[in-house]
Amino acid sequence: MANTYAKSPKKKRSKHKKTSSSKKFIYSLVGILMIICIVLGIYFVSGGEKQIQKSIHPLGYSEIVEREAQNYDIDPLLVYAVIKAESNFDVNAVSNAGAMGLMQIMPETYEWLASKEGITDVSQEDLLNPEINIKYGCMFLSILLERYPQLSSAVAAYNAGFGNVDNWLEDIAIAPDGKNLEHIPFPETEQYTEKVLKNYQQYQRLYEEFNSQSANV
Numbered sequence: 001m002a003n004t005y006a007k008s009p010k011k012k013r014s015k016h017k018k019t020s021s022s023k024k025f026i027y028s029l030v031g032i033l034m035i036i037c038i039v040l041g042i043y044f045v046s047g048g049e050k051q052i053q054k055s056i057h058p059l060g061y062s063e064i065v066e067r068e069a070q071n072y073d074i075d076p077l078l079v080y081a082v083i084k085a086e087s088n089f090d091v092n093a094v095s096n097a098g099a100m101g102l103m104q105i106m107p108e109t110y111e112w113l114a115s116k117e118g119i120t121d122v123s124q125e126d127l128l129n130p131e132i133n134i135k136y137g138c139m140f141l142s143i144l145l146e147r148y149p150q151l152s153s154a155v156a157a158y159n160a161g162f163g164n165v166d167n168w169l170e171d172i173a174i175a176p177d178g179k180n181l182e183h184i185p186f187p188e189t190e191q192y193t194e195k196v197l198k199n200y201q202q203y204q205r206l207y208e209e210f211n212s213q214s215a216n217v
Contacts, residue, residue, distance in 0.1 A: 053206055054207075057199065057202050058080075059080060059207070061083075061089070061102065061130050061134060064131055064134045064135075065080060068134050068135050068138040068139075069138055071135075072139055073142060074138060074141055074142050075210075077200060078141070078200055078203075079103075079137070079138060079141065081196050081197075081203050082103060082141065082196055083103055084199045084203075085196045085199055086099075086102070086103055087101065087102050089102065090102070091128060091130055100124060100127035100128060100133070101128050101129075101130070101133035102130055103134060103140075105127050105137055109136075110122060110124070110126070113136045113139050114136070140158065141158065144162065147162060149179060150180045150181065151197070152181060152184075152193055152197060153165055153180070153181050155192075155193045155196045155197065156184055156189050156190075156192075156193045159188070159193065160186055160189040164186070168181055168184070168185060169181065
């Protein structure tokens, strides 16, 4: 007598069906990625990359920067490059060493610069005022650019002081011709200088409408 409760044989899953579903998923994924690449390509070609870079390298405090840059006969794009490297446009920035404000000026440097204009009654809190900070930052840059024909030397002096840069220029191992630094002995100053110069090149590329003064980098 046959067992009416015997289990019927299981149906085997189709491997072909499973493989077909996997292929469809992979093709869909590849298609989506291709569409994304095309959209991004169109975006970058149409100037999207430039807009992103402009948001990273803004023209903050432009009215003050351009006025003071003109007053001290320096390229405003260089000023933006220094501010970007020094404080990333944070007006309240204060470094561990005590440098303050947008262009990270040391209080004693501020006092020295102000004294050149016959001003003796100053407070370090003044440096958190964008008007004052940018004015004296531009003044200091103009002094350094006049002192050093090589832009990288002037930028290095903004960070390390002209006493150090003067000493380096007297060392034939560092500056064989006595005018141009072949390398910068302080790693921090070297990195800072490279950062400012890189920023400066980006600003020149992004803001072609500025008549940038030529500089010997």
